[in-house]
Amino acid sequence: MSDLWFKDLDELELVEGALLLNSQIDPQVNFTWVEMQLEKLLDEAEQVLSVEVNEKARFDAFLRLFYQEWGFEGDYENYFSSENAFIEKVIQRRKGIPVSLGALLLFFGRKLGFPVKGISFPTQFLIAVNWSDRDKSYVNPFNGEYVAKPVLHAWLKGQEGAAAQLKPEHLNVADNSMLIGRWLGVLKSALMREERYTQALACTDIALSLVPDDPYEIRDRGFIYQHLECNQVAQKDFEYFLEKCPDDPTAELLKLQLKALQEVPQVLH
Known part of the structure; x- marks a missing residue:
């Protein structure tokens, strides 16, 4: 079994688990560079947000920093590219998909003290913010915008049909093991489309080490x-x-x- 699965993924940040997964598929992944970039960006965020006191205003400033100043954005043109599932490439290109951008948001958000959690909504990955003095908010990590429950209900209907109902379990917090499993599937599909079959085979080897x-x-x-x-x-x-x-x-x-x-x-x- 891969060394990745000897670790308790739920004790790691999602971005750390994804980085371990990436290294199993591509041994050339530069751990040191990624860790240095994460530390550099975190230091910058701490300095920028130090002037904000109100929790909501501070979080909004963090979103502006992430999407406007740092330039992270959803990859609309090449959504299914494998580069959007490799954390190293996401940081380099400043482009990703909801789960990879969301993993970075969770990492910085938690380090900065925000009450954020990951939600594996049926249509895409979401970030939940559990405010201390107001109702929970949901953020679409693909563009950094808040998403109201009626919009989530509309997304659900678009996927499951007009009779679909938004239920509490749709908004349950996701554990890292499940998210990494889905991430593995996304990465495998992308690599197969790109005809990178040796790396795609590494994905199936990991998956079959868990469920033979x-x-x-x-x-x-x-x-x-x-x-x-x-x-x-x-x-x-x-x-x-x-x-x-x-x-x-x-x-x-x-x-x-x-x-x-x-x-x-x-x-x-």
Whole structure:
């Protein structure tokens, strides 16, 4: 099992857990540089916010610093790029997706003493702010704007249909282990789209170290092996998935893939 999973992710900041995950996929990740940048930005934030006393005004000043002065923003043009899931790249480019930008917001927010938590809302990652003297607020880390509950309800309807109801469990605090698991899936999908199959395979290896018999991870591994021209291994993975999930919507397509693999002549080295 990967060294990443010997650590208690819930005792780390989300950004630290993500950095550990990134290093398992790309050993070239520069831990020292990332840590130096986080420390530098935190020092700057402490200086800028030292003049603010009111908690709400101080937090709003932090959001302006993060999105306007530092220039962090959602990557609208290349949302599905793997660079948005590598913390080192997010800091370098000042672009990310809700979970990567949110991880940075949580890190700085907690270090600065703000009552912030991460929420794995069905449509995207959110930041909750538990004010001491007012109702809880929600921030969209993709753009730094506050999001009211009616808007969250509209997002939910957009994803689940007009009958969807906003429930308290939709706004539960997420634990890091679950978030890192989702982050791993996002990263794997991005790497597969970019045809970076060796790194995508590292993602499936981590996932299968946690749940060795997951048929969907094994199916994805089969696709990766197929692209790496490891056809016999890919065939076994596809056969396993079809055995475990014969009624899955992708089963018929996978049968065609399997038939094509079986017709490819095997090369003996």
